[in-house]
Amino acid sequence: MEQQLDTAQWYRTFAGHTRGHSQDYERLCSAIADDQTILTLLAELPQPRRQPNLLLASVRYHQGPVHDVPRFRDWLVEHWPQVRTTMLQRRTQTNEVGRCATLLPVLAALPQPLALIEVGASAGLCLYPDRYSYRYHGDLHTELGPTHSPVVLDCTVAGRPPLPDSPPRVAWRAGIDLNPLDVTSPDDITWLECLVWPGQPERLRTLNAAVSVARAQPPTLWSGDLNTGIQDLLRRVPTGATPVVMHTAVLAYLDRGARERFATTMREFDGYWISNESPSVFPEINAHAPAAPTEAETFLMAVNGTPVAFTAPHGQRMDWFADHHPAAL
Incomplete structure (x- = not known):
C-alpha cells in the first residue's frame, strides 16, 4: 500500500506539472492517482518504470485513448500486457x-x-x-x-x-x-x-x-x-x-x-x-x-x-x- 501511495502522489504531482499545458494529461493523472485498479497494475513494475509520462506515452504508442478518462481506464485494463511490455522496454527520452x-x-x-x-x-x-x-x-x-x-x-x-x-x-x-x-x-x-x-x-x-x-x-x-x-x-x-x-x-x-x-x-x-x-x-x-x-x-x-x-x-x-x-x- 505504501508503494501505491508513493505512485499516487507521483501522478498528482505530474498532474500539477501539466496544468495549463495539457488538459488531457492533467485530467488523466488526477484520475489515476485515485484509481486503485490502475495503481495496482503499476505496482507490478519497478518503481522507476511507473513514471507518468512513460505510462501515457506507452498508451499513445499503442494508439490508446487519452482524451476521455473512462475510455482510457477501460482500454488500459484490457491492453495492460502490451503497455506493460513497452513500459519495461522504453524510456522517457523526451528529446526537447x-x-x-x-x-x-x-x-x-x-x-x-x-x-x-x-x-x-x-x-x-x-x-x-x-x-x-x-x-x-x-x-x-x-x-x-x-x-x-x-x-x-x-x-x-x-x-x-x-x-x-x-x-x-x-x-x-x-x-x-x-x-x-x-x-x-x-x-x-x-x-x-x-x-x-x-x-x-x-x-x-x-x-x-x-x-x-x-x-x-x-x-x-x-x-x-x-x-x-x-x-x-x-x-x-x-x-x-x-x-x-x-x-x-x-x-x-x-x-x-x-x-x-x-x-x-x-x-x-x-x-x-x-x-x-x-x-x-x-x-x-x-x-x-x-x-x-x-x-x-x-x-x-x-x-x-x-x-x-x-x-x-x-x-x-x-x-x-x-x-x-x-x-x-
Whole structure:
C-alpha cells in the first residue's frame, strides 16, 4: 500500500506539472492517482518504470485513448500486457529541442569552436544548436541563427543573459545514452512523438523539424552508462575544439552515488560542464542560487557547478541571475 501511495502522489504531482499545458494529461493523472485498479497494475513494475509520462506515452504508442478518462481506464485494463511490455522496454527520452534556447547563451559565450558531448542524448537533437534559429523576448529582444532553418525556438528572457549575435560554432558533436534513438528509424521517431504531451502541436512540429535537420547528418551516439562512457568520449575530442559536456533532465534518473561520481568527473576535466536539471538533483549547487520562480516546475542551469539561471523544462523561459561571464567559470 505504501508503494501505491508513493505512485499516487507521483501522478498528482505530474498532474500539477501539466496544468495549463495539457488538459488531457492533467485530467488523466488526477484520475489515476485515485484509481486503485490502475495503481495496482503499476505496482507490478519497478518503481522507476511507473513514471507518468512513460505510462501515457506507452498508451499513445499503442494508439490508446487519452482524451476521455473512462475510455482510457477501460482500454488500459484490457491492453495492460502490451503497455506493460513497452513500459519495461522504453524510456522517457523526451528529446526537447526547445532547451537549446536556454543553453545557447552559455554555449555561444565559450571559446569557439566547440566539441559538444551530451549525456542522456536520446536521439541527439539537442546536439545541433548551431543549426536552429532563435527568437528571444522579454527583458532582451533578439533573433539569430540560420534564416533557412526549419526549427525556430522562442524563449522569454528575464535578466541579462549574454545573448550572442550568432549561434556557436560546433566542430564536433557526440552523445551517450543507455538506449540511443535513431533519427532514421520511423519507430523511434514515433516514440519521441508520443512523449510530446497532447495539446502541444507546436512542440510536435518543432520535434519533427529538428528530426529533419538531424537526418541530414545523423549524430554520433554511443550506447552506455554516462559514468563509464564519458571518459572515452572526452578522449575523442579533436584538438583545437573546446570540450563541453551538457545534460538536461537526465541526472534525476541516477541515484545520489552515481550523480556524485559524475559530478566529480566533471569538476576534474579540462573543459566546460553545463548542467540543466531540477534544483534538487545537485543540492550543493542549488544552495548558491537565489529562490526559484514560483512556476510548478523549474530547472537550474549551472556552468562548472556555478548556477547561472533558472529555465523552463521545455526551454520556453529563462531567468538569468548570474553576474559573471560563463567563460570565466
